[in-house]
Amino acid sequence: MSDEEVKARIIEKLLRKHSTGPSATPIDEVPSWFPSHQKGDSQESVKELLRDPESPVVEAPGIAVTNIELGSVDRAVEYLQSRERQVPWFLQEGYGEDPHTLPDSSEDRLHDRISDLEDELEMMNETAEDWRSEARRRQRLGVLFGAIGFMSGFATSGLLGYIF
Incomplete structure (x- = not known):
């Protein structure tokens, strides 16, 4: 330089x-x-x-x-x-x-940029809420399938124990 x-x-x-x-x-x-x-x-x-x-x-x-x-x-x-x-x-x-x-035009641009960022933040919050609800749904399904697997295993082992 x-x-x-x-x-x-x-x-x-x-x-x-x-x-x-x-x-x-x-x-x-x-x-x-x-x-x-x-x-x-x-x-x-x-x-x-x-x-x-x-x-x-x-x-x-x-x-x-x-x-x-x-x-x-x-x-x-x-x-x-x-x-x-x-x-x-x-x-x-x-x-x-x-x-x-700041000149007036700069203040206006700054307010416009702040407004755009607030809109973007709102959209990000909505997306995050969608992801959280999807995660809760998958968690419930996992628990449900786990319980079904446990019950079917228990029933199968009980049935096989009864037969043999």
């Missing part, structure tokens, strides 16, 4: 985490987003992003650790688009400065 791809991935992750304003991200957390062979590259990329005036990443005040955040969601989206990277879904249509609010 190139240095530019690492930087873009850092910005994508900060967007997905809504790392703006009061929800800054500790700089020590960034390497955990990458495989072990890229942890050093990610730390260097964060430092480069902080030095670059065109970068949307800024240093946020922290008490014990250094934090980073996005200075502007708009600049972060432009940064990703200029590098032909995918923008997170909640910012693709009608994004605003506040990443904590």
